[in-house]
Amino acid sequence: MYQFLVKNTVQHPRVLQLFDTLSPTSKGVTLALISTALFTIVGVFVRKLSADYDTFQVLFFRQLIFMLMLAPAIVKNLDILLKPNKIPLHILRIFGAFTALYFGFITVSNIPFADATAVSFLQVLFVAIIARIALGEQVTGSRIFTIVVGFIGVMMVVRPTFENSQLIFILSGVLASLGAAVAVICVRKVAQSEPKITLMAYQALAIGFIALIPTLFLWRTPTVEDFMLLLMVGVISSIAQYIGISAYKWAQANIIANVEYVKIIYSLIIGMVIFAEVPDTWSIIGASVILASALSPMMWSHYSRKK
Template identity: 25%
Template sequence: MNDNLRGAGFMVAAMLGFAIEDMLLKRVSAAGLPVGQVLLIFGAGGALVFAALTRRAGQPLWHPAVIGPRMLLKAGFEVMGRLFYTLAIALTPLSTASAILQATPLVVVAGAALIFGEKVGWRRWSAILAGLCGVLVILRPGLEGFNALSLLAVAGLIGFAGRDLATRAAPKVLSNLQLGIYGFLAMVPTGLGLMLWQGGAVWPDAVAWGQLAVAIGFGVFAYWALTVAMRLGEVSAVTPFRYTRLVFALVLGMVVFGERPDLQTILGSGIVVAAGLYTLLRSRKVASQKG
């Protein structure tokens, strides 16, 4: 129980860190810094911080397990998630992108059933389908309010779900700090390629450098706290607290960017969160019955 409570605390702290990171990256992008350059600087800065923390802990920066197929797969999904979600928060409302991202745990459960053969009953499959319908309510395809750029958040959602599934299979010999190095490092070539495609770099002013530095700090903390939460507590007890990220994003979106989510976004968000919580609670009940 103590591990679950501490894990929940780390998860809430991680979600707050991610929400602040998203807000700062959106501000920097809105000020004119290319998204590719933002990813490059953010990834390099985060990798350097994790590398310093790893050396301070007396751990090696390199381990042969890093180039194993599972870690390479994890890196590929990390790149996909980071690239498309960063584009989403730069080009669409923060509240909308964050709301779509809340379906990640549902996709993870579905992926665990389809890929790892975990048994998922009809109740959880129904909740997964309901949650995906909630995403459609937010997207509103075919309706007047549809924004095709919101599909960037869907692509980011798929990338992050794949990363989470790959993390489950990550070699246990790699520490949380080592995983952080390579998680951030994967953004560097992605950001470089996107930056070159966008037409080059722009030298950030002092304000932008400061915002990027703070974003890196919150990003490193959030990444570390998330990894600790997932390894410390039971998945079914800790994962529901992921949804606090939506609350933080909604508040920051309204206060910082003046966003006002419409009724469909709020309704769709409610469906996604309710479906996700039901799925996690049902998973915990099934696990306890097996025990």
Template identity: 30%
Template sequence: MNPFETVQTAFRRLPATTQGAFLMVGASAGFSVMMLAVRQLSAELHPFVVAFWRNLMGLVFMLPWVLAVGPGVLRTGRFGMHALRSLMGLSAMLCLFTALSLMPLAEVTALTFTAPLFATVGAALILGERVRLRRWSATVIGFLGTLLILKPGAEMVQPSALVALTAAVFIAGAMLTIKSLSDSESPNAIVVIMGLLMTPASLVPAAFVWSWPTGGPMEGAWGWILLMGFSATIGQVCLTRAFKAADASAVIPFDFSRLVFIGGLGYWMFGEVPDVWTWLGGGIILAASVYIARREAQLARLAQADAARSNVTGGAAS
């Protein structure tokens, strides 16, 4: 058994919630490096062009897995859900990359923590789910944390911040579809199908603002493109596996590590120092999101218990 197999075996022996936590931290690290590369590339390329290269490179890095297991693994009976996930993902990516080209990294990251809050609103208004007072209260508190980051009383809210919040709306939709798909689909297959759909779709807006990267194959903008594609792929695979390994309520708290990673990277590369309002607002948003996720998990367990009791009662009566 080689060292990789030894680590893999030891990892599989860990409790599911521990696996999910490690995977979410890995996803946070991967996405943080991706965001750093996007910021670096945005000095030379339009964000829409960067989005195309991110999708293409992500697909390239997943091809060895497809060749190893065979293309049959991509067969799915849920193409519509994959298409919806890709639409949400591309919309989120275009908004997020645009915001990253205009705002400090940590502020964009903190604002994207609102995604679970938007998911709660969407569940109530669009899906018709019953959201009780405690979850609405947590959602309102989370959006108060957003106001701390935006500081609307101190200055006019920047349009770039609204773009970041729009990205969070689409991220919420993408996360819901990933969680749904992870119940029946392979995590790697979800990532590959996403790349197959999003790569040609992202070329359409990129074509209107196209320019070629500079430098050699492993230097200049090309080097950052390779790093962006690799880190984004690691992030996506870890994210889908985290949701498959454990409940969202168990893994979402570890998403806060993204703000820690991006704070360090932003300071190292660009001298950006997150202010206290970014940390405080991000913490409040995350705390509200964690509460909502845990409350949803509790309600789901109660619903399952009620259904089990009903089945037992019905079986006894018959």
């Protein structure tokens, strides 16, 4: 099932032909835009589910479905999976991913979506700092400019309230952003020598096992409707993760992380289509600023190739 979905969505011949015409940076940014859109949709489902189910149970279902989708690829690549490289980085990545998923789910379920989205963008800043220290990636003046401009655009859109009663959930969002940044850097480092199936299988299995024990104590049998939502969370996030990991093979971590800012634009679109929420003038201006910030690395890369 997993291979069928990937083959018919990500690896369609016409899509690949168009994709091959892009520069490496443009390929990375394009994949990151798609991955971010899918994860934004997952966030909407998680918010709805968290009203009735514990975070551990939602997370466990996500990982269980992920593992089922990966099962054929795991069996086919068992020899590779039993001989991993850079084991410490795999462990660190799993720890970062679990932190990001668990505390991210808690944050998005307990404070306004706009505030949760704003806090999540701290990941961009964390990635830039860690990438410079751990990977030696160059953070140029133009990179710093796009990060700052993108963050300003986000604040223009969401104008978060951050009430005192929400402090604990804001802190959980900061922790989630730091965990996500650690996972991103590990993916960037490991993806150069490990196949994507190794990255995905280890995370799916480890995080699913971590979430299993508390889920057994907090279990609540889902309704048919909620089961379908849980299924969608697993399927969509699996595809999003595959595409997201692929993005880091083509571009620097701090460039890909900057695309996270576009998540707020996706959120505005979802708000209009699903919740009939019409953005105000500040939101429209802010969204334009964010879009310019996220796409600027792609435009600079295209301009450099022409020169």
